[in-house]
Amino acid sequence: GKGSITVKQKIWRHSVGNGRPGRNRGPIGYIVAKDCHWRMLRGLIIFRYVMAITMAIEQSAESVSAHRPIVVLHGFGSSSDQMNPIVESLRSAFPSTYVIALTCLDNGKTVFSIDLQVELLAQELRNDPRLNTARGVDFVGHSLGGLIGRIYVHRYNSPRIHRFISIHSPQAGLHDIVRIEKYLVATAERRFPIERVFGVGWDTMAWRAASGALTAVLGDQASTTILNQFQSHSALTHQYLHQRVPVLNDLLATSAFFQGFDHLDPATRARQRKNVEGLTLLCLVKGDDDEVLSPSNTAHLNSAHDPTSLFVQFGYKTLLDSGRLIFANHLVGHSSNELMNNPNSIWESELVPYLNDFE
Missing domain, CATH: 1.20.5 (Single alpha-helices involved in coiled-coils or other helix-helix interfaces)
Incomplete structure (x- = not known):
């Protein structure tokens, strides 16, 4: 409508x-x-x-x-798992820090040549995006791991290592490997208590255990050879280890300052010196009761205070004069177990604080 x-x-x-x-x-x-x-x-x-x-x-x-990542590298005959007490100690001291035991030398790779071990270390640091950053890492190396880390600094140091603690490491090579032979046997005996299984005497049991410790690297045939040859004495052990374990040859054949590894090419000396002098801190730790290194002072680079040595040419004197090179010692044996559990150890009181660097 x-x-x-x-x-x-x-x-x-x-x-x-x-x-x-x-x-x-x-x-x-x-x-x-x-x-x-x-x-x-x-x-x-x-x-x-x-x-x-x-x-x-x-x-x-x-x-x-924030703290840089801290990496831990084990020594000869050891493994990343055996570094767990060190790793856990560092995680407790630095709760927000990424701490890892490197695995590049696991599965018996510590018998490889020093050259190859350095390359394996470089590969792991480069391939882990948590480590391969502009911030770099701090480094803890036990025994052979400390030497491998130092040569890495000379050759590459990229990713960069800032603070470096070398614990009971053969930094200046070895005069002989007699102590290492005894250490291998003793370690194998603890890990492979087979005397009860085979019913053999101590000598045979020890060598059998030692062969078991090396079988993974040298193979079953080599292990059988050890059993056949090592029934009597260690002269053959000495010869065999020289022939079949490249890293021991390297440690014995080189000069007191590892000219064969650090300083092959004089053209790289300036770069190597720059890498060494770029360290924020280098702490070389010697065990006064070290039953493995011969001489034990190799942990302190032996000729550290010789003004005419490569110690000066490659920047270590610069570190020393600036207070960034520290020679430490404590009354403990060689093993990481001694480091963590011996009441004379300076691990918690002195060494861990050296890593307390929040840059």
Whole structure:
């Protein structure tokens, strides 16, 4: 009829505010969409602002307190698992720090040549994105692991090692391996108590255990050869180890400062010196009761204070004069177990604090 309102008019009146003056705000759909848009935009702006502040605070805190990763490398005849007490000790001291026992020399690879072991170390550091960063790492090397780490510094040091602790390491080579032979046998005897199984005497049992310790690396045939040859005495042991364990040859054949490994190419001397002098700290630790290293002073580089030695030419004197080279010693034996459990050990009191560097 004349006074009736069509459906279209009802919709329009509802949309514009029932037709009352001052209430014409446009279609409701437009108002709702516009309001939602501004609410979302305002929320996004606030979110981004809060996140920017949070990230700035976190980055600032990280730059002040975050610790570089710490890597631990085991020695001859050992494994990454046996470094767990050291790793756990460091994790306890530095709870927010990434600490890892390197696995590059596991499965008997410590019998390989020093050259090859250094390459394996370099590969693991480069291939782990948590270690291969501009921040670099701090390094703890036990026994042979300390020597491998030092030569890595000379040759590459990329990723960079900043703080370096070398514990009971043959840094200047060995005069002989008689102590190592005895240590291998004693270690094998503890790990492979087979006397009860085979019913053999101590000598045979010891050599059988030693062969078992080396079988994984040298193979079953070599192990059988050991059993056949080592029934009587260690003269053949000495000869066999020389022939079949490259790292022992390396340790015996090189000069007092490892010219054969650190300094093959005189053209690289400047770079090597720069790498060494780039260390924030180098701590060389000697065990005064070390039953393996001969001489035990190899842990201190032997000729460390000789002004005419390569010690000077390759930057170690610079470290010493600037207080960044530390010679430490304690009344303990060679093993990592001695390091962690002997009451005379300076591990917790002196060595761990050397790694307390939040740069």
